[in-house]
Amino acid sequence: MTLLETDYKALVIGATGAIGGAFVAAFQADPRCTHVELVSRSLSPGFDLLNASSIQAQAEVCRASGPFHFIIDATGALTIDGVGPEKSLASLREEVLMRNFHINAVAPVLVLKHFAPLLATGPSVYAKLSARVGSISDNTKGGWYGYRAAKAALNMLLQTAAIELQRKNAELRVVALQPGTVRSNLSKAFANSVPHLLDPAESVAGMLAALKALTPKSGAHYVDYMGKSIDW
Numbered sequence: 001m002t003l004l005e006t007d008y009k010a011l012v013i014g015a016t017g018a019i020g021g022a023f024v025a026a027f028q029a030d031p032r033c034t035h036v037e038l039v040s041r042s043l044s045p046g047f048d049l050l051n052a053s054s055i056q057a058q059a060e061v062c063r064a065s066g067p068f069h070f071i072i073d074a075t076g077a078l079t080i081d082g083v084g085p086e087k088s089l090a091s092l093r094e095e096v097l098m099r100n101f102h103i104n105a106v107a108p109v110l111v112l113k114h115f116a117p118l119l120a121t122g123p124s125v126y127a128k129l130s131a132r133v134g135s136i137s138d139n140t141k142g143g144w145y146g147y148r149a150a151k152a153a154l155n156m157l158l159q160t161a162a163i164e165l166q167r168k169n170a171e172l173r174v175v176a177l178q179p180g181t182v183r184s185n186l187s188k189a190f191a192n193s194v195p196h197l198l199d200p201a202e203s204v205a206g207m208l209a210a211l212k213a214l215t216p217k218s219g220a221h222y223v224d225y226m227g228k229s230i231d232w
Contacts, residue, residue: 002030002031002032003030003032003033003070003208003211003212004032004069004123005032006032007032007033007034008032008033008034008068008069008070008120009033009034009035009036009037009065009066009067009068009069009070009120010023010027010033010035010036010037010068010069010070010071010072011036011037011039011062011065011066011068011070011071011072011115011118012024012027012036012037012038012039012072012074013039013040013071013072013073013074013075013111013115014039014040014073014074014075014076015038015039015040015043015074016038016040016041016042016043017040017074017075017184018182018183018184018200019074019129019179019182019184019200019203019204020040020072020074020075021200022200022201022203022204023072023074023204023208024036024038025201025204026201026204026205026208027070035065037062037065037066037068039058039062044058044061046058049075049103049107049111050102050103050107052110055107055110055111055114056114058114059114059115059117059118062115062118063117063118066118066119066120067118067119067120067121068118068119068120068124069119069120069123069124069125070124070125070127070211071115071116071118071119071125071126071127072127072128073108073111073112073115073126073127073128073129074129075103075107075108075111075129076103076104076108076129077100077103077104078147080096080099080100080103080146081095081096081099083096085143085144085145085146085147086143086144086145086146087143087144088143089145092145092146096146097145097146097149100146100147100149100150101146101149101150101153103150104147104150104151104153104154105150105151105153105154105157108128108154108157109154109157109158109161112126112128112157112158112161116161116165119165119169119172121169122169122171123171124169124171124172124173125172125173125174125175125211125214126165126172126173126174126175127173127174127175127176127177127207127211128154128158128175128176128177129177129179130151130154130155130158130176130177130178130222131147131151131178132178132224132230133147133148133151134148134150134151134152134154134155134176135152135155135222135230135231135232136152136232137231137232138230138231154176155176155220155222155232158174158175158176158220159174159219159220159232161174161220162174162218162219162220163218163219166216166218166219170216171216172216173211173214173216173221174219174220174221175211175214175220175221175222175223176220176221176222176223176230177207177210177211177223177224177225178222178223178224178225178230179198179203179204179207179224179225180198180203180206180224180225180226181196181197181198182197182198182199182200182203183197183198183199183200184200198225203225206224206225206226206227207225209227210223210224210225210226210227213227
């Protein structure tokens with residue numbers, strides 16, 4: 001899939017994960033993509049999502065390879081310190097809730113803060129993996145307190161940042177992406193309850209098609225891997 005009609009550069013954060021790696025492969029397969037910058041804990045010495053100064057330092061390292069027309073943040077965690085999603089109020093633990101917010105909301109917006117200046121002017125995309133469970137209006141089952149709340153907070157942060165960043169670049173798309181349930185270490189513990197697990201490449205192909213189809217608008221987009229909008 002050719003994402004742009006002109007040559008472009010891409011940057012993938014979380015590049016060695018299942019979904020991040022599939023994004024890297026897709027960009028590398030696009031003849032229009034002249035460079036893919038890879039960022040991950042295993043490839044980028046000192047990079048740590050829980051350390052704000054390391055995020056800033058990594059952005060400065062990547063600046064020399066930019067500007068980038070696509071920045072994908074494929075980081076996140078579902079199981080925190082060995083604890084999976086909570087099923088009831090009784091199972092809530094303050095320290096796990098705080099870590100969930102740090103990993104899935106605070107760290108991503110700090111990544112956005114430091115990497116947004118690396119975006120190219122004109123048509124460009126900043127996409128962050130979110131989740132359908134981050135939709136407040138779509139919550140009909142309850143449970144998964146920390147992950148739901150952190151993703152809902154992430155969505156608000158993306159929406160707020162999009163409004164600000166688009167004052168300088170009206171052609172920027174800021175996107176909360178729902179990848180579906182993908183076969184990965186993150187979903188491994190819950191795979192038996194999912195009727196159809198997606199291969200990472202299948203999920204990423206859908207998300208890239210969705211990104212290509214997006215038109216500029218005020219604020220962030222919230223879409224799934226099939227290109228369908230999700231209510232906030």
